[in-house]
Every structure is written in C-alpha cells, then in structure tokens.
Amino acid sequence: MFSILSNYKTANNVLLAKINKLKKAGFTISLQKHPLYEEYTLDKITIKSKRKTKHRLVLSSGLHGVEGFVGHAAIHSFFDTFLDTLNDYTEVIIFPTINPYGMDTHQRTNIHNVDLNRNFSKNDFSSENSKYLKVKEFVEPKEYKNAVTMNSSFYFELGKLMKQNGINYLNEAFLLGQNFQENGIYYTGTKYEPETQFIMNEFHTFMKTKVPLTWIDIHSGYGPKDQMSLINSQYEIDVTNDMIEHCDYPLILGINDNDIYDTDGDIIEKLYEIKDSKYSKLEFYATTLEFGTTGTGSIKSIESLKALIARNNVRFIEKNQNIKSYAIKLMKKQFAPKNDKWRQKANQDFIQAMTAILTYKKLVN
Numbered sequence: 001m002f003s004i005l006s007n008y009k010t011a012n013n014v015l016l017a018k019i020n021k022l023k024k025a026g027f028t029i030s031l032q033k034h035p036l037y038e039e040y041t042l043d044k045i046t047i048k049s050k051r052k053t054k055h056r057l058v059l060s061s062g063l064h065g066v067e068g069f070v071g072h073a074a075i076h077s078f079f080d081t082f083l084d085t086l087n088d089y090t091e092v093i094i095f096p097t098i099n100p101y102g103m104d105t106h107q108r109t110n111i112h113n114v115d116l117n118r119n120f121s122k123n124d125f126s127s128e129n130s131k132y133l134k135v136k137e138f139v140e141p142k143e144y145k146n147a148v149t150m151n152s153s154f155y156f157e158l159g160k161l162m163k164q165n166g167i168n169y170l171n172e173a174f175l176l177g178q179n180f181q182e183n184g185i186y187y188t189g190t191k192y193e194p195e196t197q198f199i200m201n202e203f204h205t206f207m208k209t210k211v212p213l214t215w216i217d218i219h220s221g222y223g224p225k226d227q228m229s230l231i232n233s234q235y236e237i238d239v240t241n242d243m244i245e246h247c248d249y250p251l252i253l254g255i256n257d258n259d260i261y262d263t264d265g266d267i268i269e270k271l272y273e274i275k276d277s278k279y280s281k282l283e284f285y286a287t288t289l290e291f292g293t294t295g296t297g298s299i300k301s302i303e304s305l306k307a308l309i310a311r312n313n314v315r316f317i318e319k320n321q322n323i324k325s326y327a328i329k330l331m332k333k334q335f336a337p338k339n340d341k342w343r344q345k346a347n348q349d350f351i352q353a354m355t356a357i358l359t360y361k362k363l364v365n
C-alpha cells in the first residue's frame, strides 16, 4: 500500500535510500539537484535505459507541494512494480518534488504563494477572473483567537457567499485562478516561477532529442476518493476515446467539457501547447493522475476550501501556534491521508492505471 510519510525531510531520505538500493541492484540511476531557493532544490532522478533510448517516461509530483506525499508514495510503488518490467529502450526521468517549499511546509503553493498549476500560462497571465472579486475579502488573511473561532467564521461567511452567489459561481471564482490577490488562494502569479521555468526548459531539452515522450503528473485531493482519476488533456480527445475503449482502467477523463475546469496555467496543457508550436511532429502524451482523498460533492469541496483558506491564513498571520497546527492537520487530511483502506486502494489504482498506460504506450516487455 502507499506509504505516506509525515514530513519532507523523511520523504527525501527514504527516496535517497531507495535510489542507492536500486543502484546496488544494477540500475544506472542518478540524482541531480537543481538549486531553487536557499535550502530547496528541484530534484531530478534519471534511470538510464539498458539499450539505446527510444522512449522517455517522465513522472512528476509535488507541483502542489503537499500533494508530493502521495506523489512520493506513487513513485516508490512505481519503482517496486514497474522498473523491472520496462523494456530495455525506455529511459525514466522522475521529478519527485517540483515544489519542495510547498511540500516542506504543507502548502499547495510555492515560496511566492503561487499555485504552480496555474502558473504555466498560455496567455502571459492575462486571464481575468472577476468572480474572484466576490470572495477576495473572504479569503483575505485575518487574525483569529483560536481554531474554533476561525472555523465558525469560515462557515458563517461562506454561508453568506453561497446564499448570494450559489455554489457553482463560487467554485469557478476559486478554481479558475486569479492574478491580483498575492496573499489569496489559487494565485497564478504574474510571471513564470523558477519551478515552472525549469520544467519548461527540461521539456524543451527532452523534445530536442526527438525521443518520444510520455509524461505523467501526479496530484491528490480532488475527485472521488475511492477511484483515482486519470485525466487526459483537451489536446487528446481521440487518444482519450481510444484509451477508454482499449485500456483496463475505469475512470479515464478528458472528453467532456466539464471533466476539467477551463483554467489557464495547467502544466499538461502548456506542454501540449509548446509541443504543437515547436515540435509538432514528435510523439508526446501527457496525463494527470488525480488521487481523490475525501470524496466529491459540495460538502467535501467545502472542507478542501477550508483547509486551503486556513493554511493560507496562517501563512500570513502566524501568531497563533494552535491555529497553525490545526491548519496543517487539515492540509494533511485533505492532501496526504494516512487511512489504511485509502492507501491500499490508491496503490491498487495506481498500479492498474500505470499498467494500462505503459501497455498502451508499449513500454513494458
């Protein structure tokens, strides 16, 4: 089952131990550290193909910091289940923690409070989200006496907003991303962040080698809790239809408009855009694995919103340790759950989905 660790340092140590073990087992595996800020590096693991590389498989996680705990668990599961089954021509690249600051501090955002999956902008950060204006004051960090008053204030104010605007309006207001409240949530930033720039540079480097590329980006927190969602890009309607027909996985999304929020700044959509504009003849497939944690439905998404707002609040107003611990507890529950049954099913889904993708792309023996 998935092993969800409690903190960033431990997760890194466990990963490093695993890399050394694989080295001893005969894999040509290396770890490179790209400096980001102070103690934080964006790490890249390379596992060379046994023969001439004819395909490159990339796994990435922790774009949303705290979601990296589930990502790391999936990466370990990948090592244990698939490394021996890959054909001799496949090189594996892993970015285990795109946003190390966020993982270390149990936040989704990076050191500049930017939601990196809203930062891969296709339109130079010009998207307008006027709906967010209605929730700006609600999100604005405030000082509370304790976790109880913060909680009751959250439900009271949200209740008012829901009465005035309705749940769908609010969902869009939040999830679309916004570029004007720096201390708010789902902040897109106004320029590419160092993590974003690094990933785009890596993508160019990969494409220039002309080796076909499969990229799997791992997330947690949204979607049904009992079934991981495999979400394909809007660029891949035909492939998605084909995968639904031929792959043994029950939840492949991407053909309906409402499968994905129409956000700007999504990593996968940006990679497709770059590919189409500069490397249109090359083979490329990218997808998102989304491990739902607490379930779907409006009540559940309210709990998720509460975690984000509470964590954002203590990021900017750190006076009260009691509130800070509470906010981190909410984040862990929402994005890195430790429940046995969930961890078991998550691993099962991951193995089933990866088997489907690797078979579909003919990367396994």
Ligand SMILES: [Zn+2]
Pocket: 064, 067, 117, 219, 220
């Ligand atoms: Zn995410």
